[in-house]
Amino acid sequence: xxxxxxxxxxxxxxxxxxxxxxxxxxxxxxxxxxxxxxxxxxxxxxxxxxxxxxxxxxxxxxxxxxxxxxxxxxxxxxxxxxxxxxxxxxxxxxxxxxxxxxxxxxxxxxxxxxxxxxxxxxxxxxxxxxxxxxxxxxxxxxxxxxxxxxxxxxxxxxxxxxxxxxxxxxxxxxxxxxxxxxxxxxxxxxxxxxxxxxxxxxxxxxxxxxxxxxxxxxxxxxxxxxxxxxxxxxxxxxxxxxxxxxxxxxxxxxxxxxxxxxxxxxxxxxxxxxxxxxxxxxxxxxxxxxxxxxxxxxxxxxxxxxxxxxxxxxxxxxxxxxxxxxxxxxxxxxxxxxxxxxxxxxxxxxxxxxxxxxxxxxxxxxxxxxxxxxxxx
Numbered sequence: 072x073x074x075x076x077x078x079x080x081x082x083x084x085x086x087x088x089x090x091x092x093x094x095x096x097x098x099x100x101x102x103x104x105x106x107x108x109x110x111x112x113x114x115x116x117x118x119x120x121x122x123x124x125x126x127x128x129x130x131x132x133x134x135x136x137x138x139x140x141x142x143x144x145x146x147x148x149x150x151x152x153x154x155x156x157x158x159x160x161x162x163x164x165x166x167x168x169x170x171x172x173x174x175x176x177x178x179x180x181x182x183x184x185x186x187x188x189x190x191x192x193x194x195x196x197x198x199x200x201x202x203x204x205x206x207x208x209x210x211x212x213x214x215x216x217x218x219x220x221x222x223x224x225x226x227x228x229x230x231x232x233x234x235x236x237x238x239x240x241x242x243x244x245x246x247x248x249x250x251x252x253x254x255x256x257x258x259x260x261x262x263x264x265x266x267x268x269x270x271x272x273x274x275x276x277x278x279x280x281x282x283x284x285x286x287x288x289x290x291x292x293x294x295x296x297x298x299x300x301x302x303x304x305x306x307x308x309x310x311x312x313x314x315x316x317x318x319x320x321x322x323x324x325x326x327x328x329x330x331x332x333x334x335x336x337x338x339x340x341x342x343x344x345x346x347x348x349x350x351x352x353x354x355x356x357x358x359x360x361x362x363x364x365x366x367x368x369x370x371x372x373x374x375x376x377x378x379x380x381x382x383x384x385x386x387x388x389x390x391x392x393x394x395x396x397x398x399x400x401x402x403x404x405x406x407x408x409x410x411x412x413x414x415x416x417x418x419x420x421x422x423x424x425x426x427x428x429x430x431x432x433x434x435x436x437x438x439x440x441x442x443x444x445x446x447x448x
Contacts, residue, residue: 102131102138109141113148121145136165140172147179155179170199174206181209186217204234211243220250238267242274249281257281270301288319306336310345317349322356325349340373344383347373351390366390374403381410385417392420397427408437415444 109124125142129135143158156179162172177192193210197203207230211223227244231237245260258281264274275294282291292315299308309332316325329346336342350366353359367390373379374387384407391400401424407417418441425434 098131102128102135105131106138106141109145113141113145118145118149122149134165136162136169136172139165140169140175143172143179144175147175147182150182152179152183168199170196170203173199174209177209177213181213181216184216186213189213190217201229202233204230204237204240207233208237208240208243211240211247215243215247220247223247224251236267238264238271238274241267242271242277245274245277245281249277254281254285258285269297272298272301275301283315288315292316292319303335306332306339306342309335310341313349314345317352322349322353326353340376340379340383343369343373344380344386347386347390351386351393354393363390363394367394379406379410381407381412381414381417384410385414385420388417388424389420392424392427397424400424401428401430401433405433408440415441418444 105124105128109121109128112118112120112124122142122145125138125145128138129142132138139158139162143155143162146152146155146158156176159172159176159179162169163176166172173192173196177189177196180186180192181189190210190213193206193213196206197210200206207226211226211230214220214223214226224244224247227240227247230240231244234240241260241264245257245264248254248257248260258278261274261278261281264271265278268274275298279291279294279298282288282294292312295308295312295315299305299312302308309328313325313329313332316322316328326346326349329342329349332339332342333346347366347369350362350369354362354366367387370383370387370390373383384403388400388404388407391397391403401421404417404421404424407414408421418437422434422437422441425431425437
């Protein structure tokens with residue numbers, strides 16, 4: 072009898088154990104299914120469905136690093152950074168040796184502009200894997216944005232050593248080197264960025280500025296011309312080319328360039344303002360009445376617009392003053408100083424116009440305002 076009881080008890084225990092194992096297998100299968108559903112939803116951009124699936128997976132296995140990682144990444148993609156931080160911190164706690172949760176946690180901190188903390192986390196990642204060019208670059212970005220350009224140079228050098236065809240890293244390296252006044256090295260880095268990606272506008276802009284600082288005028292203009300060709304829908308790009316020619320003492324080439332811009336962008340006031348400026352400077356330099364007439368022709372239509380800027384009105388007022396029409400110049404320049412933001416030099420020309428007309432109070436007030444503004448520039 073006793074032996075029968077033992078057998079029955081043993082059989083019951085086996086059945087119970089079998090049920091537990093079966094339940095565990097079923098839960099594991101359901102867990103994996105939910106994770107797969109979440110991943111597919113994420114691939115399809117259905118982030119809400121993905122979160123529901125990963126949350127269901129966590130109900131089944133509340134200590135799953137993978138599920139916290141996946142849900143945290145989904146929250147990150149949705150821009151719900153507080154929730155992403157919560158889940159990704161939990162994932163890191165559950166498996167401190169897994170690099171991916173650390174990187175994503177750093178990415179979230181970077182997106183929240185907590186750059187110092189992001190840098191710490193990227194360094195934590197690199198302690199586990201120091202050959203990830205992508206993360207070395209992210210570390211450098213965080214250091215640069217937190218005001219430590221010098222610190223960013225070493226990780227960037229390591230990044231491009233591991234992966235030379237990395238234009239963004241070469242570009243940022245150039246920026247950091249410029250911040251350290253290491254212009255020769257910066258020039259090489261920025262040139263390499265453009266070689267790798269000829270359409271890299273930011274790198275070309277930085278190169279153009281660097282060439283200009285170094286007095287390499289032709290090289291700087293070549294970069295601006297390339298930018299204008301890459302962005303034909305932006306008239307200001309061609310305007311920059313024309314004004315650069317003017318600054319470098321080539322007004323005729325500037326006028327040709329800006330004339331081409333006027334043909335291409337006939338409804339853009341900034342083009343005519345630039346063209347008027349170059350004609351006006353040419354007239355002043357050469358005493359050229361034809362250039363003066365051209366300046367007035369370019370500036371009058373845009374100065375008469377209700378949305379004319381202070382800069383445009385200042386240019387037109389200066390042109391009127393130079394052409395001998397002090398009364399019209401005073402009226403135009405009074406409009407210029409009334410626009411926000413006011414071009415400081417408008418006060419100088421207004422003082423000149425008012426002086427010619429004997430309007431002492433206006434002249435004195437404009438002179439005082441110009442002195443104040445010029446001193447703050």
